[in-house]
Amino acid sequence: MDSNQFREVGKQMVDYIADYYDNIRQRPVMHNVSPGYLPPLLPDSAPEDPERWEDIFKDIEKVIMPGVTHWRSPRFHGYYAAGGSFPSMLGDMLCNAIGCIGFSWATSPACTELEMVTTDWLGKMLGLPEHFLHSHSGLGGGVIQSTASETVFLCVLAARNRMVARMKETDQDMNDHSVISRFVCYSSDQANSSVHRSGLLAEVRMRKLQSDDNFSLRGETLRKAIKEDKAKGLIPFFVCATLGTTGSCAFDCIKEIGPLCEKEGIWLHIDAAYAGSAFVCPEYRQHLEGVEYAETFSTNPHKWMLCNFDLSVMWIKNREYIVDAFKVDPIYLKHQNEGRVPDYRHWQIPLSRRFRALKLWFVLRCYGVKGIQQYIRTHVSLAEELEALLVKDGRFEMPVPATMALVCFRLKGTNKLSEMLHDHIMARGDIYIIPAYARAQGKDVYFMRVAMVSEHMTSADIEVTFRAIQRSADRVQERYADLPQTEKN
Ligand code: PLP
Structure with a gap:
């Protein structure tokens, strides 16, 4: 690839990435593949002859995206935020170029x-x-x-x-x-x-x-x-x-x-x-x-x-x-x-x-201290919004109050009920959250954690997340109404 082609396909890649971000809410947050999905989509060995960029580019959607969990999606609440922003990507790009x-x-x-x-x-x-x-x-x-x-x-x-x-x-x-x-x-x-x-x-x-x-x-x-x-x-x-x-x-x-x-x-x-x-x-x-x-x-x-x-x-x-x-x-x-x-x-x-300092430099300059403070405060207030919705519903309890941009919650009742709720949410796959255990007051408490991850999340996204949790809670409660509602000691 010479610099002329790089100019051309580089711009195409930037467009692809910008579209990916603009339309990410339309992609299911969870991948939809089973282990071993990828090798059958590719040849057994590397190509002998150079391939055309157009063919390689097409494979991004065909081969890669089906097996991607979309960490940048506002429906992704797992782990903790996987930071990222356009200025940071530009920093990495320049870092790779300088090499x-x-x-x-x-x-x-x-x-x-x-x-x-x-x-x-x-x-x-x-x-x-x-x-x-x-x-x-x-x-x-x-x-x-x-x-x-x-x-x-x-x-x-x-x-x-x-x-x-x-x-x-x-x-x-x-x-x-x-x-x-x-x-x-x-x-x-x-x-x-x-x-x-x-x-x-x-x-x-x-x-x-x-x-x-x-x-x-x-x-x-x-x-x-x-x-x-x-x-x-x-x-x-x-x-x-x-x-x-x-x-x-x-x-x-x-x-x-x-x-x-x-x-x-x-x-x-x-x-x-x-x-x-x-x-x-x-x-x-x-x-x-x-x-x-x-x-x-x-x-x-x-x-x-x-x-x-x-x-x-x-x-x-x-x-x-x-x-x-x-x-x-x-x-x-x-x-x-x-x-x-x-x-x-x-x-x-x-x-x-x-x-790596390039990307930190770009981020600190593009956002400034005030921009970063605003980003943090927005995530914290979105977490508080979600917590308020869960409290209002009446079926959930918080093992700890929402802290920073993390909401921990469980269904009132046994650990088993909350485990089933988590399984149901993940099987539906419209939002992504992970569970945790902690020992509190002598008991192991199972709960789920919802982290604010995406840079561009809004209150409307929180509403979507909350409705997904509610729908799964409805199904779990209907299906498992006979289960004990309190933990046996
Ligand atoms: N420490 C804490 C408190 C974390 O939450 C994590 C990951 O989530 C880590 C350490 C590990 O971070 P890293 O992946 O940078 O090693």
Whole structure:
């Protein structure tokens, strides 16, 4: 493909994408295929000869779209928002065009320096402490990672390393392996699965602590766990607190957890993958009280800040714990300005990295702080509208009040009834929602969660979602009228 053809078909693709967005409400949100649907639609091996673009283009609708779940649809309410916007797509387009691999400053200074500027902009927008900014005189700064999962894994490794180094200060001959086998980390039982997985990958114990009735991890619970574990000879070294849990958007109490971590020399990481974006609105910043105790903080603009995947930002108070701890510096990666600016390869697990700051820069400039605040506030008020409709119906209950842009609800009665409601909704396929379980007041409570995902959702879309839930509830109640209405103890 030469640049002339690229101009032509590129415009066709932009039109296709714009139409996709304009007409997305007409597509069923759920794919309509079974496992193995795709291979029969394609040849067994790659074509020997070049194919015509027109033929390839036609296959998008024929082969790909039937197997797509439309995450951009206002009928999609699963998981959390998969961020995206036209300015972000343009940023990715330019990133792909430039195609630099910014593992060091020298490989493309703009790639590193725009990342420093935009992570500082974002840190300021969210009201994070100054020690997380590159522009501050300390050792802190922000970096774009692929995912929040990768960040938490990196932080566990850094914290493990820091604890080993500290212990070595008093015992030079210490056997690292036998000491690490006594290491223990903590998170709440509501933390994202990636936190538990980081413990597995780093080969350290990860204890899930019971959250309170609001699904929040409290200082007292952590204090008791640390005491118990120390009495057993274990060594607490890492806590992952969540601001906006995956299940119900609960907030761990970092103002209680932070001082404890400081006292015990424990690394506090804050995972604000979803809800972190809301701190752009000052009215949500009460949840940040205690953030100054965190060594690291991460949030995903690729969730709720209009950036396309992948764009997860991690801020660190003291970069040396990551940058120096895992340094491998062969001659072919060195450059003359080393030490004067970050070489971001030292701040992450992979070597190579894309110019992702472009899309963050485009988004922050195209929307401005006010535009992003408005986007967040609109989603929050749409969640409140849905919650009000569900309450008014009378058949539903909320295990927790709508929080940020997430509504959690269930049919009054047994878990089984709500499970059947979810099955019915998903079988109909006109909206997409996912279930969650939480332990509340000694019981496992099954509920469904409705996240506001699409950038362009309106009250009319909320009405459609609500009617779909109502219709399914009617059918489930008719069909299963004989089922017990209360849980057996
Ligand atoms: N942390 C929380 C609270 C989440 O809700 C999620 C995903 O929804 C993650 C971490 C994982 O994020 P990522 O896919 O960026 O690893």
